[in-house]
Amino acid sequence: MSDNNSQSAATPFWRDERYLQILGQVVFVLLVGLFFYSIARNMITGLARQGMALGFNFLKSMSGFDIGEMLIEYSRSSTYGRALLVGLVNTLMVSVLGIIFSTILGIILGVARLSTNYLVNKIAAFYLEVMRNLALLVFLIFWYLGVFLKLPRVKDAILWPGNILLTNRGVGIPWGVPTETFGTYRLILLGGLVLASAVAVILHYRGRRTGRPPLTTLWFFVTLVGAAAIGWIVLPSAPLALDLPYVKGLNLAGGRILSPEFMALFSGLTLYTAAFIGEVVRAGIQSVSKGQVEASRALGLSGFQTLRLVVFPQALRVIIPPLTSQYLNLTKNSSLAVAIGYPDFFYVSSTVINQSGRAVEMISLIMLVYLATSLLTSVFMNWYNQKIRLVER
Amino acid sequence: MNKKYFALLALVIVASMVLSACGGAAPTAAPPAETSAPEPTTAPAAPAPAQVEFTAPGYGGTLTTVKERGMLICGVNSQVPGFGYVDAAGAFSGLDVDYCRAVAAAIFGDPEKVEFRPVTASERFTALQSGEIDILSRNTTWSLQRDTELNGNFVHTTYYDGQGMMVPKDSGITDLAGLDGGTICVQTGTTTELNLADVFAAQGIAYTPAVFDNADNTFAAYAEGRCDAVTTDKSGLVARRAVLPDPENHVILDVTISKEPLGPMVRHGDDQWFDIAQWTVFAMISGEEFGLTSANIDSMMSTATAPEVRRFLGLEGDLGLKLGLENNWAYNVIKLVGNYGEVYDRNLGPDTPTYIPRGLNKLYLDGGLLYAPPFR
Numbered sequence: 001m002s003d004n005n006s007q008s009a010a011t012p013f014w015r016d017e018r019y020l021q022i023l024g025q026v027v028f029v030l031l032v033g034l035f036f037y038s039i040a041r042n043m044i045t046g047l048a049r050q051g052m053a054l055g056f057n058f059l060k061s062m063s064g065f066d067i068g069e070m071l072i073e074y075s076r077s078s079t080y081g082r083a084l085l086v087g088l089v090n091t092l093m094v095s096v097l098g099i100i101f102s103t104i105l106g107i108i109l110g111v112a113r114l115s116t117n118y119l120v121n122k123i124a125a126f127y128l129e130v131m132r133n134l135a136l137l138v139f140l141i142f143w144y145l146g147v148f149l150k151l152p153r154v155k156d157a158i159l160w161p162g163n164i165l166l167t168n169r170g171v172g173i174p175w176g177v178p179t180e181t182f183g184t185y186r187l188i189l190l191g192g193l194v195l196a197s198a199v200a201v202i203l204h205y206r207g208r209r210t211g212r213p214p215l216t217t218l219w220f221f222v223t224l225v226g227a228a229a230i231g232w233i234v235l236p237s238a239p240l241a242l243d244l245p246y247v248k249g250l251n252l253a254g255g256r257i258l259s260p261e262f263m264a265l266f267s268g269l270t271l272y273t274a275a276f277i278g279e280v281v282r283a284g285i286q287s288v289s290k291g292q293v294e295a296s297r298a299l300g301l302s303g304f305q306t307l308r309l310v311v312f313p314q315a316l317r318v319i320i321p322p323l324t325s326q327y328l329n330l331t332k333n334s335s336l337a338v339a340i341g342y343p344d345f346f347y348v349s350s351t352v353i354n355q356s357g358r359a360v361e362m363i364s365l366i367m368l369v370y371l372a373t374s375l376l377t378s379v380f381m382n383w384y385n386q387k388i389r390l391v392e393r
Numbered sequence: 394m395n396k397k398y399f400a401l402l403a404l405v406i407v408a409s410m411v412l413s414a415c416g417g418a419a420p421t422a423a424p425p426a427e428t429s430a431p432e433p434t435t436a437p438a439a440p441a442p443a444q445v446e447f448t449a450p451g452y453g454g455t456l457t458t459v460k461e462r463g464m465l466i467c468g469v470n471s472q473v474p475g476f477g478y479v480d481a482a483g484a485f486s487g488l489d490v491d492y493c494r495a496v497a498a499a500i501f502g503d504p505e506k507v508e509f510r511p512v513t514a515s516e517r518f519t520a521l522q523s524g525e526i527d528i529l530s531r532n533t534t535w536s537l538q539r540d541t542e543l544n545g546n547f548v549h550t551t552y553y554d555g556q557g558m559m560v561p562k563d564s565g566i567t568d569l570a571g572l573d574g575g576t577i578c579v580q581t582g583t584t585t586e587l588n589l590a591d592v593f594a595a596q597g598i599a600y601t602p603a604v605f606d607n608a609d610n611t612f613a614a615y616a617e618g619r620c621d622a623v624t625t626d627k628s629g630l631v632a633r634r635a636v637l638p639d640p641e642n643h644v645i646l647d648v649t650i651s652k653e654p655l656g657p658m659v660r661h662g663d664d665q666w667f668d669i670a671q672w673t674v675f676a677m678i679s680g681e682e683f684g685l686t687s688a689n690i691d692s693m694m695s696t697a698t699a700p701e702v703r704r705f706l707g708l709e710g711d712l713g714l715k716l717g718l719e720n721n722w723a724y725n726v727i728k729l730v731g732n733y734g735e736v737y738d739r740n741l742g743p744d745t746p747t748y749i750p751r752g753l754n755k756l757y758l759d760g761g762l763l764y765a766p767p768f769r
Contacts, residue, residue, distance in 0.1 A: 065590050065602075066590045068603055069601075076590035076591070077594075145613065149614065168617065168618050249575075250576070339610075347606075350581070350582070351581045351586075353582075354515040354518065355582065
């Protein structure tokens with residue numbers, strides 16, 4: 001008892017490290033909380049003094065403005081909320097396409113950078129250095145004002161092989177238009193997908209049993225494409241009719257018209273991000289120790305097999321985390337669209353802010369939407385990272 | 394696995410924070426009551442100086458702030474010659490810019506005590522609401538929504554305008570129907586953008602908008618042939634045509650899509666400031682009506698006999714003091730900046746590259762719409 005007393009007298013709690021650590025954290029959290037509370041309160045009282053209420057009901061009122069390009073139904077009598085959705089879909093379209101194409105180009109660049117062919121190696125190195133040292137905004141404006149707006153006017157449109165029309169109103173590409181058999185064809189495609197998955201699963205398990213590496217991915221696609229081709233031939237009429245772009249009056253019509261703003265943003269983002277992805281890929285490949293390559297050659301694997309079965313699976317572990325950052329960068333960088341007039345989410349939002357005067361709500365919404373898309377991307381990429389990481393046995 | 398949950402958790406936390414911040418708005422209808430609560434206590438506490446000012450929220454605050462700062466901050470355009478334009482040397486000029494100088498002259502007796510802050514169409518109202526600028530004088534169209542929801546008060550119309558359409562001469566387009574299926578360049582965050590949608594929907598003309606963030610980008614894209622036509626206020630079209638690479642190859646169609654009364658705007662909640670801003674416009678208009686110019690006003694000081702002119706000049710009565718200014722404020726406006734006609738001629742007159750006939754912007758005596766209430 002007395003011993004206990006002297007113990008506590010010796011180290012009172014304000015000098016006890018265990019308490020202090022917790023206390024320090026509690027104080028820090030309180031301070032941060034207080035900071036955010038005070039700025040939120042400051043804003044709300046400030047707005048109230050000016051007689052401005054907060055709320056998201058304005059999203060249901062009519063927007064009154066038109067948007068240049070949209071993938072979903074929209075007109076001036078649609079709501080602000082709908083306008084924002086149009087912008088979000090536009091952002092997602094350019095981001096997803098940008099991610100796909102910059103990944104493909106990036107992998108090619110990364111491998112080319114390691115090539116022993118002098119010319120290929122130096123061209124890739126030159127490209128990477130130039131791209132990585134350019135400001136993206138400058139690059140986008142170059143593509144917009146310097147390339148796509150410099151294309152000829154509609155009446156002097158350039159026709160490229162493959163019926164691609166180049167004008168300063170946009171690039172027209174041939175596009176499929178669904179015919180009446182398209183519904184049936186969609187079912188055939190679905191069936192093909194199920195069949196191909198079944199083939200892949202069977203091959204995968206057989207490969208495990210026999211120990212022979214099965215070409216799962218290859219056969220998956222062969223089955224899928226086979227089913228698609230058979231369906232196309234068997235149906236009485238083709239499910240998609242080819243629609244070619246042509247000049248109609250003041251504008252292009254038919255096919256699919258990609259606006260100069262979209263083309264500039266898409267090319268700019270893709271070429272820029274591909275350079276960074278190229279470096280990520282190169283770093284990943286170089287992280288695989290030379291012994292691994294030598295061992296696989298000693299086992300008699302070919303060059304391509306070495307790359308596919310030994311180097312890439314190990315490199316992927318290093319590549320995925322920085323690759324995720326690049327994907328996130330691309331998505332966020334798409335908001336630079338505001339400089340060249342592509343109606344992405346941020347651009348439509350700033351129009352809504354201006355026409356409705358709801359700056360606080362809209363800025364919170366913009367932050368929330370970008371945060372949500374980024375977090376969703378990283379959740380997916382983290383899941384993939386978990387899946388491919390080296391399982392230690 | 395942990396990372397995944399952490400990411401989801403973070404998302405949920407942020408979402409709930411934002412939602413609660415917004416949800417918190419409704420209950421905080423209380424703060425106005427809270428902030429107004431001190432007023433009754435201060436009002437009885439200060440009966441000693443007999444002239445207790447009527448303290449509506451913000452009343453008189455703007456003028457005090459401006460005087461303490463020693464400088465008026467005016468949100469202007471920097472891209473429309475004749476209205477608000479900054480030249481290569483960094484000097485601002487234009488009708489809207491000179492109005493700011495007139496307000497500075499009325500307050501300080503010095504038209505140079507004004508800082509011009511260029512704002513884009515889409516950021517102008519936020520700049521005014523947040524107090525970053527004292528007056529917005531940026532060819533802004535008066536509309537009900539802006540007068541109410543955007544928390545501003547339009548002072549008076551300083552330029553009666555209408556929305557027009559400019560096309561390249563060789564296109565052969567003469568009316569709106571000729572633009573069917575075409576692309577039209579327009580600037581975002583403007584009434585122009587909304588009028589365009591309204592009128593074309595009403596007339597059933599299909600078009601694609603190409604929307605840009607500022608006037609420079611809009612007209613650069615038009616000059617590159619991105620659009621079949623460009624639309625904005627007619628004054629803006631005239632002004633921007635003057636700075637196109639090939640002005641002679643562009644025509645402004647003889648159609649007016651909408652009424653565009655342009656004028657300066659101040660924040661809600663400071664009626665004294667509103668009065669100063671409004672009567673500065675009236676002083677410029679009345680100055681022209683009374684025949685007072687920056688050249689003759691000094692001699693008029695000794696020769697003027699009409700009582701209203703003498704009140705205007707501050708020789709009789711205390712009109713300036715009622716506004717919270719010096720009694721010779723209107724004299725300063727005319728002497729240092731000029732009357733409406735002088736300012737108009739300086740920026741949009743026949744000798745300027747941006748010449749626009751005065752049209753509706755003449756005195757009511759000459760068949761225009763400019764009409765100021767009496768100085769009494």
